[in-house]
Amino acid sequence: xxxxxxxxxxxxxxxxxxxxxxxxxxxxxxxxxxxxxxxxxxxxxxxxxxxxxxxxxxxxxxxxxxxxxxxxxxxxxxxxxxxxxxxxxxxxxxxxxxxxxxxxxxxxxxxxxxxxxxxxxxxxxxxxxxxxxxxxxxxxxxxxxxxxxxxxxxxxxxxxxxxxxxxxxxxxxxxxxxxxxxxxxxxxxxxxxxxxxxxxxxxxxxxxxxxx
Amino acid sequence: xxxxxxxxxxxxxxxxxxxxxxxxxxxxxxxxxxxxxxxxxxxxxxxxxxxxxxxxxxxxxxxxxxxxxxxxxxxxxxxxxxxxxxxxxxxxxxxxxxxxxxxxxxxxxxxxxxxxxxxxxxxxxxxxxxxxxxxxxxxxxxxxxxxxxxxxxxxxxxxxxxxxxxxxxxxxxxxxxxxxxxxxxxxxxxxxxxxxxxxxxxxxxxxxxxxx
DNA sequence: AGTGATACTTACAATCTTGTAAGTATCACG
DNA sequence: CGTGATACTTACAAGATTGTAAGTATCACT
Numbered sequence: 001x002x003x004x005x006x007x008x009x010x011x012x013x014x015x016x017x018x019x020x021x022x023x024x025x026x027x028x029x030x031x032x033x034x035x036x037x038x039x040x041x042x043x044x045x046x047x048x049x050x051x052x053x054x055x056x057x058x059x060x061x062x063x064x065x066x067x068x069x070x071x072x073x074x075x076x077x078x079x080x081x082x083x084x085x086x087x088x089x090x091x092x093x094x095x096x097x098x099x100x101x102x103x104x105x106x107x108x109x110x111x112x113x114x115x116x117x118x119x120x121x122x123x124x125x126x127x128x129x130x131x132x133x134x135x136x137x138x139x140x141x142x143x144x145x146x147x148x149x150x151x152x153x154x155x156x157x158x159x160x161x162x163x164x165x166x167x168x169x170x171x172x173x174x175x176x177x178x179x180x181x182x183x184x185x186x187x188x189x190x191x192x193x194x195x196x197x198x199x200x201x202x203x204x205x206x207x208x209x210x211x212x
Numbered sequence: 213x214x215x216x217x218x219x220x221x222x223x224x225x226x227x228x229x230x231x232x233x234x235x236x237x238x239x240x241x242x243x244x245x246x247x248x249x250x251x252x253x254x255x256x257x258x259x260x261x262x263x264x265x266x267x268x269x270x271x272x273x274x275x276x277x278x279x280x281x282x283x284x285x286x287x288x289x290x291x292x293x294x295x296x297x298x299x300x301x302x303x304x305x306x307x308x309x310x311x312x313x314x315x316x317x318x319x320x321x322x323x324x325x326x327x328x329x330x331x332x333x334x335x336x337x338x339x340x341x342x343x344x345x346x347x348x349x350x351x352x353x354x355x356x357x358x359x360x361x362x363x364x365x366x367x368x369x370x371x372x373x374x375x376x377x378x379x380x381x382x383x384x385x386x387x388x389x390x391x392x393x394x395x396x397x398x399x400x401x402x403x404x405x406x407x408x409x410x411x412x413x414x415x416x417x418x419x420x421x422x423x424x
Numbered sequence: 425a426g427t428g429a430t431a432c433t434t435a436c437a438a439t440c441t442t443g444t445a446a447g448t449a450t451c452a453c454g
Numbered sequence: 455c456g457t458g459a460t461a462c463t464t465a466c467a468a469g470a471t472t473g474t475a476a477g478t479a480t481c482a483c484t
């Protein structure tokens with residue numbers, strides 16, 4: 001140890017692979033986006049979060065606009081991927097419990113993982129983007145088939161539009177909670193920690209009740 | 213007409229009352245906010261929209277921060293005012309129809325008048341604000357009394373939390389639609405003009421169904 | 425080891441944005 | 455009309471922010 005541990009420590013410039021660097025930059029950007037909101041996105045800030053210089057970001061994304069496009073793209077990709085994975089892992093036991101699980105899962109992916117806030121910001125910003133295909137439509141079809149399968153003996157007839165509306169309901173509610181959840185709950189005096197989960201379960205049962 | 217109609221036209225500097233000026237500035241700000249999204253708020257842009265110089269805005273609001281606070285304040289004031297007015301005008305005929313009307317009204321105020329997008333942006337930005345009192349809680353109480361009154365003969369018991377959850381559901385859904393409505397509908401192939409209204413009615417009936 | 429590719433840095437330029445200072449025009453009121 | 459208040463303007467300062475240029479350090483590969 002001839003070298004003093006501090007002072008002369010030359011921290012050996014980190015050199016990530018391009019892919020890794022891009023990922024880290026996107027992570028930091030999304031973090032700022034979902035935590036600090038729309039005004040939190042400044043190249044220099046993101047760079048400083050990562051301990052790099054801001055031109056490093058420009059090196060990988062060309063411009064601020066390019067970074068934004070990349071964030072948009074990845075956010076949607078992840079959203080779809082996570083959501084579809086969650087739905088495919090849907091348990092197959094009691095249909096009511098299963099539906100409850102699916103709803104909770106959707107909330108977890110969108111709200112708890114922070115996707116919804118990012119996407120909401122993008123939508124509010126009018127960022128140009130086109131979700132791949134209508135995968136949600138495909139999900140609706142799968143769900144619809146499932147509903148018909150598990151439909152109770154004297155439940156009212158189930159239209160496809162009804163299923164689609166159910167999906168919209170969950171989607172909208174999820175967005176709404178992600179954005180206004182804390183505010184709204186505080187405003188109606190629902191400040192205990194269990195409230196979000198109770199609401200999610202309540203919603204799931206409200207929806208499923210129509211099938212039986 | 214010795215003067216040429218164009219060129220020398222000195223358009224007599226407009227001088228509004230302070231109140232009127234503030235209102236116009238806030239209107240323009242909210243317009244940019246809801247149309248162009250979070251990045252649209254630049255003092256110079258707003259000033260140019262109004263045909264004034266940007267220090268005029270600073271003259272009235274002190275700083276950009278002051279302008280933002282004023283926008284927040286007014287947006288919430290309007291939101292509450294419009295919403296409560298709508299609820300108080302609630303028709304008193306058939307309870308189901310009445311509930312449907314209330315839900316549609318809430319959507320109209322929040323979505324169609326553009327309040328939700330502004331508030332959503334504020335929430336995403338982490339703008340500091342404290343909604344007056346818990347007026348939503350008061351609304352919940354009124355609604356709950358009404359539900360108990362019109363409760364069907366063999367409907368399940370109605371808890372207050374159930375009513376609160378119903379309100380949260382409508383509130384969240386409204387936010388969600390305001391932000392992601394067009395995207396989501398397009399993604400599930402619901403692109404006819406009547407779809408938003410059908411969904412709103414469907415939601416209203418879903419909620420009311422539990423009372424009967 | 426040597427070499428080319430490239431991730432990354434420092435230094436700098438151009439532009440934009442908020443904010444200030446000081447003066448001008450218009451209104452209210454005597 | 456005169457006078458004070460103030461809505462508003464032009465000109466400018468200070469700082470932030472994106473982007474460029476050129477060089478340096480590190481990796482992969484021979």
